[in-house]
Structures are given as C-alpha cells and as structure tokens.
Amino acid sequence: GFKVLASASHYWPLEDVDGIHEFRDTNGDIVEGMVNKGIYVTENKGVTILFFGSYQNSCISNPEICGPEGVTFSFFWKTQDQHAKFLPASGGQVISSGFKICSNEAEGSVEFYTRGNAMMKWKASFSPPGPYWTHILFTWKSREGLKVYVNGTLNTTDPNGKVFYDYGDPSANLLTGTEGDQTKRYVNGAFDEFIIWERALTPNEIEQYFTAAVGVQVLLSSTLPWSVMTTTTKPVLSTNAYRPIITNLTEERGNFHSPDTMLAYLENVSFSLPNKSLSESTALSLTEAFLKAIEDFMLLPNRSDEPETSYIFGSLIQTIDSVMAHMTCNLDENSLPSTLEGTSSVADYALIKMHPQMLNLSHYRFPSQGQSYISIPSEAFNEKAWITIVGLLYHNMHYFFHNINPMDTKIAEAAAYKGYMISAASYLISVKVEPLPKLSHSLSGSPLITIQLTHKLTPRQYSQALNKSNRVHLYCAFLDYSNGTGVWSNEGCVRESGDLNYSVCLCNHLTNFAILMQVVPLKLTREHQVALSSITYVGCALSIFCLTITLVTFAILSSVSTIRNQRYHIHANLSFAVLVAQILLLTSFQFSPGTVPCKILAILLHFFFLSAFAWMLVEGFHLYSMVIKVFGSEESKHLYYYGIGWGCPLVICVISTSASLDSYGESGNCWLSLENGAIWAFVAPALFVILVNIGILIAVTRVISRISADNYKVHGDANAFKLTAKAVAVLLPILGSSWIFGVLAVNAHALVFQYIFAVFNSLQGFFMFLFHCLLNSEVRAAFKHKTKVWSLTSSSTRNINVKPFNSDIMTGNRPGTTPTKLNTWDKSTNSGNRIDLSAV
Secondary structure (H helix, E strand, O other): OHHHHHOOOEEEOOOOOOOOOOOEOOOOOEOOOOOOOOEEEEOOOOEEEEEOOOOOOOOOOOHHHOOOOOEEEEEEEEEOOOOOOOOOOEOOEEEOOOEEEEEOOOOEEEEEEEEOOOEEEEEEEEOOOOOOOEEEEEEEEOOOEEEEEEOOEEEEEEOOOEEOOOOOOOOOOEEEEOOOOHHHOOOOEEEEEEEEEOOOOOHHHHHHHHHHHHOOOOOOOOOOOHHHOOOOOOOOOOOOOOHHHHHHHHHOOOOOOOHHHHHHHHHHHHHHOOOOOEOHHHHHHHHHHHHHHHHHHHHOOOOOOOHHHHHHHHHHHHHHHHHHHHHHHOEOHHHOOEEEEEEOOOEEEEEEEEOHHHOOOOEEEEOOOOOOEEEEEHHHOOOOOOEEEEEEEEOOHHHHOOOEOHHHOEOHHHHOOOOOOEEEOEOOEEEEEEOOOOOOOOOOOOOOEEEEEEEOOOHHHHHHHHOOOEEEEEEEEEEEOOOOOOEEEOOOEEEEEEOOOEEEEEEOOOOEEEEEEEEEEOOOOHHHHHHHHHHHHHHHHHHHHHHHHHHHHHHHHHHOOOOOOHHHHHHHHHHHHHHHHHHHHHHHOOOOOOOHHHHHHHHHHHHHHHHHHHHHHHHHHHHHHHHOOOOOOHHHHHHHHHHHHHHHHHHHHHHHHHHOHHHEOOOOOOOEOOOOOOOHHHHHHHHHHHHHHHHHHHHHHHHHHHHHHHHHHHHOOHHHHHHHHHHHHHHHHHHOHHHHHHHHHHOOOOOHHHHHHHHHHHOHHHHHHHHHHHOOHHHHHHHHHHHHHHHHHHHOOOOOOOOOOOHHHHHOOOOOOOOOOOOOOOOOOOOOOOOOOOOO
16 A cells, blocks of 8 residues: 555645554655655645645646546545644645635535646535545546545546636645635635645555555445444444444435435445444344435436436445445354345345355245346355355336446447447346355356346337337446446356347356347448439439529519519529528538538538528418418518528527537538437427428318319319319428428338438429429410510510510410319409419
C-alpha cells in the first residue's frame, strides 16, 4: 500500500491524525511529495491554500492534457459540528481549476472539469462522510470518465459527463475551506492526507493504499470510528449484534427519495455488518428487512432507459451479493447444516451452509422448481470443506437493464454492432459458492454450470424479434465486477441451445447471469443497394427536369386568367419545394457525414421536405374547400396557405435545430439522426399530413363517385365512372399518399415496399408534371390560346379579331356543340349544393 503512495506526484500529510498512517522516510520524517513538495498556508479566515509548484500545462490544473493515463485525487474527509476545533485543512468544499468537492446535509459530490476545446463536466454524488474519517478517492480518464471510491470500494461513477460552460475561477491553486462566506452554509469539515497521482490508480491499488493507510485488513464502515474496529479470525456469536441493523433498516423505510443516497445507505449497511455469528432466525429477519429495503429502492423514480440506471443497479446487485454472502458465511456453526429458503417481491432466495456430502444428488439446482434455474454438478464441489451457497432469482431486476451501449460491455460480438443497444431479455439469476467449485477451464470440457432462463420480452422486444428485417442476437452474459463496477461480459459462457422463448447456457464460473438481446436491422445486399440508388438518381433527375418545365410553363401562362387562380398558385409552390428538395438530396450524396456542408444540407433538406409536405396539406385543404365545403375568401385563404406552406416548416426547423443541432448530418448521411429521436421532427408532421390528406382523398372520391353514379342513372354514360379512377390518379402525387410506402419501408417486412417507395417518391415531380401540366385540359387550352396570340402578334395582322379565350375553348367544346353530359359545375337553379370539380 505504501508503495502505491510512494508513486504519488504530490502529497500533503497536513496534520497527524490518530488512525491514519502517514508515509515517512527511513529517518521517520514525513515525506511531502515525490515530484514537487507540497506546501500549505493556513489563513485566519479558515482557508487553506495548497501549492504544488508550477501549474502551467499541468495535468492537475488542466485535466484535458492528462493523456490516457488519467489522474487520481485522494484525501480523508469528515464533517463535524460547528463547535468542533478546525484542523488546518478544514471546510466543506475543495476547489481547483480541475475539480470541486462539496458536501451539504443531503449528499457529498465530486465535480470534475476540462477546459480545453470541449468544456466538459463530470459529477458523481455519494453519501456525505459523517463525523468519522472517511477515505474519498476519485479517478478520471478521458475514456472512462469519473469514478468515486469510498473507503477503498467503488461507490459511484459518471462515465460520460456533459457539456458545461459555467464553472468559475480557473485558478490553479487548490483551496479548501469555507472561504469566509457564511451564506453558502457549507457543512464544516476536515481534510487530511491529500494526495495526487498523475495517473488513474487501479481498483487493486486503491484497496492496497486504503488498507495500508488505516492499518486493518477488512472492509471498514464509513459510519463507525476506526478506533473501535477490530479484526478477528473467527466470528464471535452474538445474538444482539445484528439487531440494531435490522431495526435501522425497518425505521429508515420511506425516508429516501433519491436512488443515489439510498444506494449509499445500503452500501454502508453492507460495510457495517459485524464479523459475528448469527442464528438462522436472525439471518431470516435480516434477509427480510434488507429485501424490503431493496423493494423500496426499486420503487424510487428510476428511468430504466437511461445508461446511468444500469450502473446504479449493477452496484445494487453487488451490495445484495455482499450482504447475503456475509450472512451465509457467518451462520452459526453449532446449528449446521443450515438452509434458509424463501421468496419476496424482490427475489426468490436460498442461503445454505453444509458439507457437500450431504447433497446426495448428481447436481445442485437453484431454484429447485421452475423453468429458470442454475444447475451445478456435484463433482464440482470441494468434498473436504463446508460449503456456502447463496442463490437469488430476481423477479423484476431485468427491467432496469435496458438501452445498454454495446461499447460499454465486454461482449465482442455485440460491440461489432455499434449503436444498436442491448437489453436484458430474461430474469437475473445468481448463485455464489464458497469455496469456488472446480470447473473446467474449457467450455468443451466438464464439469460446467448449466443455466436455463426463460425469456421475458417486452411487447416492443417481441415485435422487433418477429420482424423479418431484423437479426436477433442473444447473449449468455454476466455482471463482471473485476474492474470495480459491474460490466456485462460473456467470457466463459456460451449459449448452447434455445429459441425465442428460452436459452440454455454453459459457463465455467458462477456469478449473476441474464440473457441479453440485441436487435440489428438486416442490411440490404450490395445488389439491392445499387438498384435502389440507381432508381433514386434516375427518378430524381427526371423529376427535377419535369418540375423545371412545370414551373416555366406556369410562369409563361400566368397572364391567362384560368392559370392565374389560386389552385395553380399552390401547384407552383409545391413544385418549387419538391424541386429544391430533390436537388439538395442529390447534392447531399456527395458529402461525408460530420462535415459542415453536410450539416447545412441536412437542415435545408429538413426545411424543404417539410415545406413540400406542408404544401401537400394546403393542396388537400384547398381541394376540400372547393369540392366539399366552401369557407373563407380567396384573400384570407391566400394568407393562411402561405403561413402553412412556408411558416410552419420554418418554425419546426428552428425549434429542432435549437434543441438538437448535433442530430443533423452526423450519422450515416446528411439527414436527421435516427438514434436520439430527432427524426420525429420530420416523421410526425409528415404522418399528420398523410393522414389528413388520405381523409380528404376519401371524402372527395366519395363525392365524385356519387355524381358519377347519378350521371350514369340519368344519361347512361358508363365512361362517367372512369372519372373516379382518374381523379384518384391525379390527386395521389400532390397529396403525398405515396409516402405511405415510405412508412412501410421503414419497418420493411418485405423488400418490395422499399422499391415501391423509391419509384413513387423519386418520380413525384414527374407525376405532377404529367397530371397537372401535360395532361391538364386547362393548361393545354391556355397554351394553345397563348400560342395563337403569339402567332397573331408575330404576323402583325392588326385587323384580325382575335376570338376571346372563353369557357368553350377551356372545356374543349366547339362553338355551337352540346357540352359533355357530366357537368362539373351544376348551375341549375334547383341545385341546393354547388360542387366545383374543376380542381380534379
């Protein structure tokens, strides 16, 4: 332990404190720093300044340049009442340029900062130290984040941190104390043995230093003074030693509102268990009280989809294992063999202490009944020693292990699918045996542990698993605490058999096990990718050409009264939005994700595609007002239409970019990210437009069908029914109905939907040109009229009376002939409802 201390770069022993061993040289003098000797100056107002020499470009004052080795800070800390005598390093906070340590009545916390190009903050909270000396040590690495150890044991972590802009004075001096500001109400406290390593210590080194510093070889409580702790080789039977703990567990129920503070309390309970024997009845009472406290913990507000939740519950399981193992090992030897079995809302449990010869079975199974169990061959047990077995089958713990980043696990197969989260798909089950059973080192040998677990899939997991466009990966995994914190790993385990309902695993070790599920979408083959890409390029190019002709045609014919109306104004705006969106789409293929041009293109694509949908919605509203129900004047509708068509998309884009700018053009392509929900800023408005326009299309189709049927009864014109089919074909491209195939292509149960969507979406501009320009009788008639005017003007025949552009020409009827039998505008005085079908 003192070798670990000798490797420190800075060391301030501060005061001589009973129970804390300091580092001294061969002459007995305290060594103050290995690289720079620590100097501290105490001022009258209760502030202690620690100098560690030149701080320019120092890892200590600027953690961002620490490199991959990281940095470690260690000190002893206690809080005390206001009348206690201040030690030279006293106060409730420590501040430096790189970190801050604070405490109040509710919690202690460590905040860690980097101040380079990326202003980042990591924060970890823990239970405040109380009136007895407590060892606090925290390490930081750029890749691992912040880890806080209390009394040599990992307590809490913050692996990711967050962007932060408002941390105060960047002074490189290290300050401890209240700074003379009584309004801050910091808890008075004391510090001792402040040490800095310019590297992150390993969990083993941390435990070695802590053991050497306090001079004992067992885990110590942070709630008891060290002077009363002793180490004994054999537990001493005491019927009352555990009673205060059971009482405290019962009394503290309902007093915690934060998972962090309650976890710290439960860990303190684990550390505080006396090294004394207990009877079966006491063990049962303690088990019931402790599991009720665990039940309270699980009822606290926890977000099961947050990554931090997995770390918290990983620590909770480790604490449960520690308490259960302690009780089993300390069961009174005078009453052996002992077996405690029971169930609670948290778990089914078994605590066993016996000689292996008493098993009289080919294998030991926990639990003895049910479809989820662990089986241990009898030949794996040590036949010469008493064994302890602790078994736990958790009922609801698996719900808290969702959205696990595969990069945070030791499962190489899962890490290969970066970005696709892992979730627990079965109960968590645990069996621990002391001494360790003798198992095969090879998974192809014997004996091995057999684990069978029934899957407990959520409706969402089940739906994903049944989707044929997904590949389901199931891993036999366990919580590996070798690095101090629970990390999921599959080392030493293999999934031997099973299906979507259960899994059978073989493992060569014991710990906490569960089945983890990872759903990965199947990627298209190279041939399909090339085919879909080719369809997109050709279709978009054709649409761009056709939309350009459409806009030019509308511009040339804008002087003609029938083309100058509101309907063609809407067509022109929709054509412009689709034209720009498809030009930007083809351009975006040339840029790599993560670049500034790609991010700009993603924002513009979002705006213009939203605008295209907004103008499709306007097309639907206008069609409804023309055919179903007339509302508003032309001028008022004009303003509403422009507000919907360009204003709403602008508002949505501004909100989206302000809230999640990093979601644009970062992953895979120059578009919105699919991982953090930002894509809904496009999908939600698009789905709304599609659903509204489908409703309008159905209503309009019913009206046209009714008129066609009536006309057939009166005139016997069978061709009238063709108007319904023609109207549907004309309206589909401008109402955006083809995007239904886009929704089906996202959840592609069949590849055909992706091809249908690629064809219809890329050719939307072509269909708009075909139905609303090339085959539109009004546009053709207006073009003929315009051509005639040009021809007459160019011939300079001033005396020719040009026939006016009238409705006969518009409808394609010759003068004096009878109009078609199906009149789109019923002008009879007997008609109660006027229905204008010129829009279709």
